[in-house]
Amino acid sequence: MTEEQWRRLSEWPMAIAAGAFLAAYAWWVLAQPVNGAARVAEAVMVVTWVAFAGDFVVRLALAKRRGRWLLRHLHELAMVVLPMLRPLRLLRLVTLLGVVHRSVGTALRGRVIVYASGSTALLLIVSSLAMLDAERTAPNATITTYPDALWWSAVTVTTVGYGDFAPVTATGRLIAAALMIAGIALLGVVTATLASWLVERVGEQDEASQAATRAQVTALTAEVVALRNELLRAREDDPAGSRV
Numbered sequence: 001m002t003e004e005q006w007r008r009l010s011e012w013p014m015a016i017a018a019g020a021f022l023a024a025y026a027w028w029v030l031a032q033p034v035n036g037a038a039r040v041a042e043a044v045m046v047v048t049w050v051a052f053a054g055d056f057v058v059r060l061a062l063a064k065r066r067g068r069w070l071l072r073h074l075h076e077l078a079m080v081v082l083p084m085l086r087p088l089r090l091l092r093l094v095t096l097l098g099v100v101h102r103s104v105g106t107a108l109r110g111r112v113i114v115y116a117s118g119s120t121a122l123l124l125i126v127s128s129l130a131m132l133d134a135e136r137t138a139p140n141a142t143i144t145t146y147p148d149a150l151w152w153s154a155v156t157v158t159t160v161g162y163g164d165f166a167p168v169t170a171t172g173r174l175i176a177a178a179l180m181i182a183g184i185a186l187l188g189v190v191t192a193t194l195a196s197w198l199v200e201r202v203g204e205q206d207e208a209s210q211a212a213t214r215a216q217v218t219a220l221t222a223e224v225v226a227l228r229n230e231l232l233r234a235r236e237d238d239p240a241g242s243r244v
Contacts, residue, residue: 003062003069010055021048022125029133030146053080116189120157127179128153134171141168157183 001009024044027033033041056076063069070077128149135143142165143149152165156179167173 001062003059003064006058006062010058014052014055017048017051020044024048026125026129029129049080056080116186116193120186123179123182124150124153124157127157127175130175131167131172134169134175135167138169138172142166143172153179156180157186159183159187 021044024041028038028041028045031037056073059073060066060070128146131143131152132146132149135141135149136145143152148165155162156176159180167176
C-alpha cells in the first residue's frame with residue numbers, strides 16, 4: 001500500500017476523529033466539565049490524539065522518500081507533538097468538504113470557493129476555542145468569553161484588527177500570528193477568485209461581441225458575393241449592354 005492509498009483510506013476515519021475531537025474540545029472549553037465528565041472529555045481527546053499520531057506514523061512509514069515527506073509535513077508533526085497546536089488538527093475536517101467538492105464539479109473556481117469557505121468557518125471556530133482556552137485564566141486578559149473570542153477571530157482573520165481585544169499570553173499570541181497569516185492568505189484567495197470570475201465574464205462578453213462581428217462580416221461577404229454573381233450573370237445575358 002502506498003502513502004496516497006492510505007491517505008484516501010483514512011480520510012473519513014480521520015475526519016470523524018477530528019469531529020469527535022472538536023466536540024470534546026468545545027465541551028471542555030465552553031462547559032468546563034468536572035469529575036467524570038471531565039475524564040470523558042479527556043479520554044476522547046487522548047484517543048483522537050493517538051489516532052492522529054498513528055496516522056502520521058503510518059503515512060511516514062509508507063512514504064517513498066521519508067525525509068522529504070517529513071519536511072513537507074512538519075506542520076502535522078507539530079500538531080501531534082505540541083499540545084498548544086493540537087486544536088489545529090480540527091482542520092482535518094476540511095477533508096469532509098471533498099464530498100461537496102465533488103458535487104460542484106471539477107471547475108477550479110468551485111473547488112477554491114468550497115475549500116476557502118469551509119476552511120474559514122473551521123478556522124474561526126477552532127481559533128476562538130483555542131484563544132479562549134489560552135486566555136481566560138490569564139491575568140489582565142480581555143478575551144474571557146466565547147463571543148469575545150469569536151469576535152476577535154473574525155476581526156483578526158479579516159485583517160481589520162480593531163484592538164478592542166488582544167491576547168496577553170504567549171500561546172494566544174502564537175494563535176493570533178497564525179490566524180493573521182491565514183487571514184492574509186484568505187483575502188488573497190478571495191481576491192484572486194473574484195478577479196478570475198470578472199476576467200471570465202469580460203472574456204465571455206468579448207467573445208460574444210467577436211462572434212456577432214464575425215457573423216455580420218460573413219453575412220456582408222455573402223451579400224457582396226451574391227451581388228457580384230448577379231452582375232456577372234447580367235453581363236453574360238446582355239453582352240451589348242455591358243459594352244455601353
